[in-house]
Amino acid sequence: MAHIQLNNDLPGIRGLMAFSPKTAEPLNALAETLLRNDDNTLSRGERELIGTYVSYLNDCFFCQNVHGAMAGHYLTCDIAQIDSIKHDFKSAELSGKMKALLSIAGSVQKGGKHVTQSQIEEARKNSATDKEIHDTVLIAAAFCMFNRYVDGLGTSAPTDRQFYINRAPQRALEGYQSSVYH
Amino acid sequence: MAHIQLNNDLPGIRGLMAFSPKTAEPLNALAETLLRNDDNTLSRGERELIGTYVSYLNDCFFCQNVHGAMAGHYLTCDIAQIDSIKHDFKSAELSGKMKALLSIAGSVQKGGKHVTQSQIEEARKNSATDKEIHDTVLIAAAFCMFNRYVDGLGTSAPTDRQFYINRAPQRALEGYQSSVYH
Numbered sequence: 001m002a003h004i005q006l007n008n009d010l011p012g013i014r015g016l017m018a019f020s021p022k023t024a025e026p027l028n029a030l031a032e033t034l035l036r037n038d039d040n041t042l043s044r045g046e047r048e049l050i051g052t053y054v055s056y057l058n059d060c061f062f063c064q065n066v067h068g069a070m071a072g073h074y075l076t077c078d079i080a081q082i083d084s085i086k087h088d089f090k091s092a093e094l095s096g097k098m099k100a101l102l103s104i105a106g107s108v109q110k111g112g113k114h115v116t117q118s119q120i121e122e123a124r125k126n127s128a129t130d131k132e133i134h135d136t137v138l139i140a141a142a143f144c145m146f147n148r149y150v151d152g153l154g155t156s157a158p159t160d161r162q163f164y165i166n167r168a169p170q171r172a173l174e175g176y177q178s179s180v181y182h
Numbered sequence: 183m184a185h186i187q188l189n190n191d192l193p194g195i196r197g198l199m200a201f202s203p204k205t206a207e208p209l210n211a212l213a214e215t216l217l218r219n220d221d222n223t224l225s226r227g228e229r230e231l232i233g234t235y236v237s238y239l240n241d242c243f244f245c246q247n248v249h250g251a252m253a254g255h256y257l258t259c260d261i262a263q264i265d266s267i268k269h270d271f272k273s274a275e276l277s278g279k280m281k282a283l284l285s286i287a288g289s290v291q292k293g294g295k296h297v298t299q300s301q302i303e304e305a306r307k308n309s310a311t312d313k314e315i316h317d318t319v320l321i322a323a324a325f326c327m328f329n330r331y332v333d334g335l336g337t338s339a340p341t342d343r344q345f346y347i348n349r350a351p352q353r354a355l356e357g358y359q360s361s362v363y364h
Contacts, residue, residue: 003302004312020316022215029208037204058293104334111240112333120185130186134202137334145327151294152286152319 003154011157012062013150027146031176034139035070042132044172045074046098049085050105050139051146056086057109060147062157067143069161069168079165096126101136108140185336193339194244195332209328213358216321217252224314226354227256228280231267232287232321233328238268239291242329244339248353249325251346255354261347278308283318290322 006015017024035047048071055063068082085092089102100123107114115137123133150157158164188197199206217229230253237245250264267274271284282305289296297319305315332339340346 003297003299004315016316020313020320022219022221023212023317023320026208026211026215029211030205033204033208039204060294108330108334112242112330112335115185115334115336117185131202133186134198134335135205138198138202138205138331141327141330141334144330145323148290148294148323148326149320152290152297152323153294153316154297 001154002156003152006155012066012155013146015155016149016153028177030142031146034135034142036175040131040135041129042101042135043074045071046101047135047139048074049082049098050102050136051143052082053086053089053102054105054109054140054143055147057106058144058147058151060151061159062150062155063143063147065157065161065164066167066171069164070171072165073168073172079161097123097128097132100126101128101132104133104136105140108137109144112137112141183336184338185334188337194248194337195328197337198331198335210359212324213328216317216324218357222313222317223311224283224317225256227253228283229317229321230256231264231280232283232318233325234264235268235271235284236287236291236322236325237329239288240326240329240333242333243341244332244337245325245329247339247343247346248349251343251350252353254347255350261343279305279310279314282308283310283314286315286318287322290319291326294319294323 002015004019006019008015008018010018017027035051036044040047048067052064052067052071055067064086068079068086072079072082085094090099094102100119104115104119104123107116107119120133184197186201188201190197190200192200199209217233218226222229230249234246234249234253237249246268250261250268254261254264267276272281276284282301286297286301286305289298289301302315
């Protein structure tokens with residue numbers, strides 16, 4: 001049970017967003033812009049993967065499953081493959097650029113000052129643009145917020161991981177700005 | 183110098199927002215709603231204090247000075263008093279409710295799961311409402327994002343703390359949604 005009376009039984013951040021629609025609006029707009037905007041050389045799947053990895057590092061069950069399922073949907077891989085990336089992205093079949101960006105995201109999760117010049121150079125060496133580095137840092141930072149919001153208020157989440165996989169195609173279609181209402 | 187080429191010399195988050203206006207919009211809308219919306223029983227000064235404290239814990243010089251100056255402006259106290267609250271809020275002249283909420287904010291800074299049932303009970307015992315607890319957690323979570331965004335991209339910030347104090351009255355007047363352009 002959540003730390004506060006939500007007056008709804010929606011899981012994770014959705015219950016919080018229904019409780020507080022005024023703050024839900026900019027939060028959903030941020031997720032929409034960061035994760036779905038098409039004016040981006042990182043694919044939707046790559047951006048969802050960054051959010052999934054940070055949510056995993058923050059041990060947020062709801063977010064790592066919602067966004068892990070989204071990443072799996074876009075990248076057409078199954079949950080076992082997503083899990084293996086979360087646990088050891090360096091050994092995964094990912095581009096050098098994605099590995100460099102996930103390394104930066106992992107540092108952001110610890111704290112902004114953990115990002116080093118050599119991580120930035122490694123990303124550049126792998127052809128990451130300034131916008132890609134910017135978006136990686138902001139996605140990682142945003143998930144440090146979303147994860148804390150979800151767990152800091154003690155929300156509940158379905159434990160069956162298939163629940164998140166089943167919902168991903170519809171969410172991919174509808175985007176995040178409608179997520180309060182579903 | 184920032185980790186990426188910002189093509190402007192604005193300090194802290196303002197340089198990032200000018201670099202990326204599409205993400206600036208929801209970020210500013212979030213700050214505006216959380217910190218300035220008048221439909222709130224926590225005063226603007228109290229909300230700025232929560233953001234300041236979390237920014238201090240995250241060691242983000244820019245954010246703790248911007249928002250420390252805002253808190254000082256609203257609460258009509260000087261920077262030495264704000265500093266002493268940051269360093270030891272339990273000994274400060276604050277209401278029991280604010281102390282309970284700052285304690286929750288401090289736990290959110292570590293990670294959402296650090297918030298305990300007894301912290302929530304302590305807040306309630308001091309008359310905190312569900313909305314106040316909700317807003318405290320989300321403000322703390324949001325500053326964990328803002329701080330990581332600012333420091334994760336290695337932005338620069340004026341070292342003279344008077345700079346932030348001088349700007350606070352104007353920012354209080356204009357709000358956050360105009361902050362990209364000033």
